[in-house]
Amino acid sequence: PFGCPPLPVLMAAPVLVDCHCHLTNERFAPDLEAVLARAERAGVRALLVCSASQAGIREVGALRRRFPDRIFPCLGLHPLALDGVFDAASWEETRRLILKEHASGGVMAIGEIGLDFSRHLLRKQAAAKGTDEADIRATHIAAFEAQLGLALDLGLPVNVHSRNAEPQTLEILARTGVRGVMHAYKGDPALALKAAMDGRLLFSFPPSTVYKWEYQEVVRALPMDYLLLETDSPSLAAGGPQERNEPGFIGLVAEKVAELKGVSVAEAIARTTQNAVRLFAPTCSAFLTALAREPAGSPGFQKRPPRWRKDAASTSQPQLRAPREPSEPPSPAEPHRPPDDEGAAGDDVDPP
Numbered sequence: 001p002f003g004c005p006p007l008p009v010l011m012a013a014p015v016l017v018d019c020h021c022h023l024t025n026e027r028f029a030p031d032l033e034a035v036l037a038r039a040e041r042a043g044v045r046a047l048l049v050c051s052a053s054q055a056g057i058r059e060v061g062a063l064r065r066r067f068p069d070r071i072f073p074c075l076g077l078h079p080l081a082l083d084g085v086f087d088a089a090s091w092e093e094t095r096r097l098i099l100k101e102h103a104s105g106g107v108m109a110i111g112e113i114g115l116d117f118s119r120h121l122l123r124k125q126a127a128a129k130g131t132d133e134a135d136i137r138a139t140h141i142a143a144f145e146a147q148l149g150l151a152l153d154l155g156l157p158v159n160v161h162s163r164n165a166e167p168q169t170l171e172i173l174a175r176t177g178v179r180g181v182m183h184a185y186k187g188d189p190a191l192a193l194k195a196a197m198d199g200r201l202l203f204s205f206p207p208s209t210v211y212k213w214e215y216q217e218v219v220r221a222l223p224m225d226y227l228l229l230e231t232d233s234p235s236l237a238a239g240g241p242q243e244r245n246e247p248g249f250i251g252l253v254a255e256k257v258a259e260l261k262g263v264s265v266a267e268a269i270a271r272t273t274q275n276a277v278r279l280f281a282p283t284c285s286a287f288l289t290a291l292a293r294e295p296a297g298s299p300g301f302q303k304r305p306p307r308w309r310k311d312a313a314s315t316s317q318p319q320l321r322a323p324r325e326p327s328e329p330p331s332p333a334e335p336h337r338p339p340d341d342e343g344a345a346g347d348d349v350d351p352p
Helices: 032-041 054-066 088-103 119-129 133-154 166-176 189-197 213-221 247-261 265-283 285-291
Strands: 016-021 044-050 071-075 109-116 158-163 180-183 201-205 227-229
Touching: 016 180, 016 227, 016 247, 016 265, 032 044, 032 247, 044 054, 044 109, 044 247, 044 285, 054 071, 054 088, 071 088, 071 285, 088 133, 109 133, 109 166, 109 180, 119 133, 133 158, 133 166, 158 166, 166 180, 166 189, 189 201, 189 213, 201 213, 201 265, 213 247, 227 247, 227 265, 247 265, 265 285
Parallel strands: 016 044, 044 071, 071 109, 109 158, 158 180, 180 201, 201 227
Antiparallel strands: none
16 A cells, blocks of 8 residues: 555564644643653554544644654644634635645644534534535535645645544545545445555554444454554543543553454554554654653553443443453444434544
């Protein structure tokens, strides 16, 4: 894939890449350095930190300057951060901020960008703007296409959010021909496989894959050459939506991917890291330097957590139960139906 030959990055000790996280989130303000230290001990050498807004672009850039050996910015506007508004003046300022960071070598990808057509969110944005859902969808598409154009201009990959909009998102990506990663994809596995076989997209999965059958279906469907690991920290934790996720927990999804693909954990880590190299190293030489850094300690993956159950009776704390194998996907006889309004009822949410 991507016309890039394999590169020799596989080390004696496991080397992991968190392909999507939000370390400028306020939940990390009290202990960010400790979070980074735990990630280092877990073998995470590179963290792709995504912005969601203009303020986030500045914050992620500042974080890179604090930790240039491990932070790799993905800069862009999340669809939910638009609040239904995308105009020429705002886009020009966003573009200026990204170009400024890019000029200093500080942009790994354009992201987190994409589409979110969750009905409850569209209704909320439409009501606030005094318009209808079709107008909000058009705004999301306009912002997405503008940012894809910038990625093409700069020769950068993209880091893409898509919720309840997977067919539209994949169609736009195919039409523009941009390279990139679909973050936390839980749409139709057949659509994912077709997009992967076109040779320009990889798919990353978070620790909540341990209990989410939607992610598990897609992991099973895709060849190993198209899989990446992420955490989406602080969201999408293995212990349910109330748990703060962090990059050091990425070993949990590595273990689940290994189980689903029938390979060892070491092979799952090696293959997904190699995939990240193929996608990101051609436009960022510092990425390979980060992966070759001497480890600060031995990797320490957590044990597989109990599975979080969405329909638990308590709403104050997530209820846990032991994992059941295999997980519980829909009947094979039923067509894939992505969950509508993901996040509307206390499920995992990926906020900007």
